Amino acid sequence: MTNRLVLVINGGSSSIKVALRRENTAGAIFEAIAERLNTAQARLSTSDGLEQDLSGADHLAALDALLPLVDRHLDQPLSAVGHRVVHGGERFTSARLIDDEVIAGIQANAPLAPLHNPANLTGIRAALKLLPGTPQFAVFDTAFHQSMPPHAFRYALPDELYAVHGVRRYGFHGTSHKYVSDEASVLCGKERGAGAWLTAHLGNGCSSCAVLDGRSMDTSMGLTPLEGLVMGTRSGDVDPNLHAHLARTLGWDLPRIEHLLNRESGLLGLSGLSNDMRELEQARADGHSGAQLAIEVFCYRLARSLAGLAVALPRIDGLIFTGGIGENSALTRALTVKHLAVMGLRLDPDSNSLLPRGEAGRVEAQGSPAILVIPTDEERQIADESLALLDTQPRSQMA
Template sequence: MRDRLVLVINGGSSSIKLALRKQGSSEPVFEAQAERLNTPQASYSYAGGDSHSLPDADTKAALNALLPLVEQHSNGPISVVGHRVVHGGEQFTGARLIDDEVLAGIEANAPLAPLHNPANLSGIRAAMALLPDIPQVAVFDTAFHQSMPPHAFRYALPDELYAVHGVRRYGFHGTSHQYVANQASLLTGRKDGKGAWLSAHLGNGCSSCAILDGKSMDTSMGLTPLEGLVMGTRSGDVDPNLHAHLARTLGWDLPRIEQLLNRESGLLGLSGLSNDMRELEQARANGHGGAQLAIEVFCYRLARSLAGLAIALPHIDGLIFTGGIGENSALTRALTLSHLGVMGLRVDPDRNSALARGEAGRIEATGSPAILVIPTDEERQIAEESLTLLDREPTRTESPA
């Protein structure tokens, strides 16, 4: 039973990604994706193959095209399908076998993630229709953070907004933070998963997290993924009254302000150039002032968040960098750590710069708490959680697609 196969599906608003994983393996058996769905430019591609046009394909049509490719590479039956679902609200505190109740719950949480949950549901329903005899599991980005105590997840707002409308801090990137914390414990010899970690998931979306013995104690994202750190195009934390200020002074309506904060801000807005850290580092080296400012703000705000999250832990065993930027930008790591000397965190410059792309390693200086770079693997985490749940609940209630 140790070589069971899991199909991991990540459905987006205009794309769907598939990864076939074998139990216990660190590498996927097969990966594929479809992009620009519901447009004439829709297409699909897979590792080792060319891109293929699939005009006007929806999620179900894309899966129809991709599943035969999965079967060709499977070398055995698929035991379970694991779906990434962004928002589980308070209802879902862990992975769940998908039935009518779970489908209804994902739909009920759609107002909290209007771009993500409906897309996740499309992928789930299409997979259930095409693979009706295979158990399907939902793994929620928010579930890992349901261990946060009320003093960490509540906003200072009237109680009715929480009790009736669910307005609270939920947090995201849970599968990533959970995965790298587990790996950090293993890399530092803590076989029981214990440890007090600060985790920085840095990509186009960014979040930080305080993790104690495998449980989230606090995190930077909140009701939505906009709260917290500076990101690729998202502002992160701003004065809550900025909305009113822009409405009064510029006459902007709410959709325009949301567009600004989610699509036009962050590294892109600060630099006036790009949301890609690689481009910004090159521009900084060439003397681009906006790129330099964007990187400095990004790193300072990250360090400030990590320092603040440290109060959620009894001590600090180490700091983890992950995500595309965290794993590959030695400059970001070095600048962030330059602000954290007060916490005893000190980087070894040579170890930091020598770490190869995609490589896990330790980069702390002698006498510092551990500083680890760990490539994240959310699909592996989803696969493992799906199999664990399948072992615990080997049957499921059939649900109509």
């Protein structure tokens, strides 16, 4: 069967998103999200404009409401369900057919992603109950980065913390970094997956990556998604002794410090205004000094990360911007690349500012390595990986 249908499910702690994708087709046929689950404010909204009250609904009830809406858009049975799972640890280096062993592995990695993996599992269990006859696959954010060498993923900590407790750098946004680096190779006339790329996934969460011939060589996020770049509300890298300093001088406990670093920092903390880059750019234009500082720190720290990641590559074929900020903020791209002149990277101002929203394009000046803007499509990557794995499964396992 060609042009098969895949349902992509992303279960969050208080939400569940679904996207119906057709094989070899850009864009979703249908998308929907149920938010604020387990509260009286739970609601469902769809890409075709439906709004529905789901007061008190849990993940199972929400998915039970979502699936009939998906059914209206089916012209053939679903071939697979692909689930986004945030943390696969070292155990999962690629997508996996979901069975009891995989569920146990996702649960075992929950301490590494306590806000994400339990929520992902909730969505998986709901889908297994409601779609028992459809093969279901887990696609892990961390799997793409399992190709990093030990000198990139190890922390300078006693070996027991790694060997016994799994304390190491894992990286995230793997499906996005994989997708855009593959697309860049095609746009630049290379075989799909070939090339040496620096990638910048910039949204409310941000990470950078060095990709060589389809393999992650290093990335900015670490044990958790807090390490690395300045983000919307996350601090990114800080002095590791900051926790002790705040505890001694302000009397803060660990939950208070974690909340600060994850919810009150980043662009929001620096600007004192917003974590939304669009609002900050407007405020900067209006003379808001906090917004100007936040944008400057964001771009400088991004450039510093990209320059550092370059040592993981034998050469640089190009730099890729993606994610909501990377795709849509010409200012962010311009300020970041300005810091990277030492690497020979230079933007063409007109190409950068005039690139249509939502479109892929090249924005480098003549003589510069490629600089590309590529809209990410993590749902398509999840769908493609699910179908590729489906094609390798014995029929007996699909029964």
